[in-house]
Amino acid sequence: MTRREDRMSALSPQKRQLLDHLTAQRERSRPWPVEVVSSDRRExxxxxxxxxxxxxxxxxxxxxxxxxxxxxxxxxxxxxxxxxxxxxxxxxxxxxxxxxxxxxxxxxxxxxxxxxxxxxxxxxxxxxxxxxxxxxxxxxxxxxxxxxxxxxxxxxxxxxxxxxxxxxxxxxxxxxxxxxxxxxxxxxxxxxxxxxxxxxxxxxxxxxxxxxxxxxDYAEWQHRWLHSWSRIEQSQYWRRTMAGAPPVLDLTARKREESVGFERGHRTFEIGPAVAEAVREIGRSCGATMFMTLVAAFSVLAARDAAQQEIVIGVPIAARHQSELEDVVGLFANMVPVRVNLRGAASFHELITGVRQTAQDGFCHQDLPIEELLSELDVETPVGYAPVIQVIFALYNYPRAFVELTGIDDEPLSDGPPSEALQIYAPHDVRPDLCIRVYDQLGRTSCRCFLEYNGRALSANRADQIVEDYLELLGRLTADPNAPLTRAFESASRR
The missing domain is CATH 3.30.559.10 (Chloramphenicol acetyltransferase-like domain)
Incomplete structure (x- = not known):
């Protein structure tokens, strides 16, 4: 027996428990190595x-x-x-x-x-x-x-x-x-x-x-991370953050059946240059991104239509925390639930500030895969609904590949919407009801947008109404961001 083992055996159970606690705390405070390293194996x-x-x-x-x-x-x-x-x-x-x-x-x-x-x-x-x-x-x-x-x-x-x-x-x-x-x-x-x-x-x-x-290489890193203290800390964060969150955000205006199935539908729309620039400017004044400002505006619409003061929206993230991962092909994307509370937000400005803080906190805990997060929460969701997240909002402004084939003009064969956001979040047979995707691309003053929805849950008319209401509400909120938020509820058209 070593001298250290001798000292350990002499400790009382209470002192040993305290030592174990301090040791665990020290291990927890060590920074988890976030770098992914090459295995040098290619098969x-x-x-x-x-x-x-x-x-x-x-x-x-x-x-x-x-x-x-x-x-x-x-x-x-x-x-x-x-x-x-x-x-x-x-x-x-x-x-x-x-x-x-x-x-x-x-x-x-x-x-x-x-x-x-x-x-x-x-x-x-x-x-x-x-x-x-x-x-x-x-x-x-x-x-x-x-x-x-x-x-x-x-x-x-x-x-x-x-x-x-x-x-x-x-x-x-x-x-x-x-x-x-x-x-x-x-x-x-x-x-x-x-x-x-x-x-x-x-x-x-x-x-x-x-x-x-x-x-x-990233997969091996994630496998190790899922057995680390960092994973435990993130699990605890999400359990605290999502405790008591509303289980459903229903914008469908339809009676929900036990199994609705899935049938993809989509609408294309555009946020014009003037409104898009107003969104960027208001976001900057609040220390927020364009994405956070757009989510705040959509939260007003969703809360109004669902008659809820609190909602949960799913946000896809790239999940590439290391610059060397930016050139790797693989399924990195993850989903983060953003819990938006409209209580106490007197104006659109104040709501943006709240969304900014909530989103930033969530992004700091983005390593936990959505599959693991759902398992941690163990939320009981009514039949016919996707668990935790029924509505997704995504902004895409990552660098685009401005590479052209020498001497060749290329154009897409079809104009259908990308479907990645719904693919990221399909943990069960029941899928989310709708996803709004906004593309803020370099060189464009306006933003091209898609509303992709489950045609079994949402009617085409309801999808059109959501697009129309969102654009109208976005215009009102950006025109006077300090106006009482209740005015947005009262002035916008009811479904």
Missing amino acids: GEFPATAGQRRTFLHTRDHPEETFWNMRMGLRLRGPLDAPAMVRAVQRLQDRHDSLRTTFRLDGDRVLQVVAPRPAAAIPIVDLEGLPSDLVTQRMRHADHEEETRPFDLSCDNTLRGRILRVCPDDHALLLTVHHVVLDGWSANVLTRDLFALYDEERGVAEATPEPHLQFH
């Missing part, structure tokens, strides 16, 4: 993240569902070198290990299995010589087929695609990636890297540096 088995586990299990249990398919369809006009594009896609898969990953169960664990570097099968389909109307029909059919063809994550590549050749100066590129390895930020990285690799293949660009980290 083999690695733990799946919490988000990947949830996505894989749902896909396994619903093999026919294509809710998780994330598509990139581009019409490319100009002298495209199609074989060089195929090689670029293959190099993209070689560059990002997540794009050659399958998944398997090991007991109750989900593992991601990174394969040796295979060549992706990207066929070139020749449509040259067909009438233009038949070309359009074939393109739509191919795009629809990509959208509706499911993945088998136990054996399929998580990236697939094809090139449609209309003539030497007209092609369509269709790529589909499963959400289990891709989020919105990653889609931006994927596009940027693909275009850069294509130009490399043609000898018109310098070599693109390899990413320092891979997604499975």
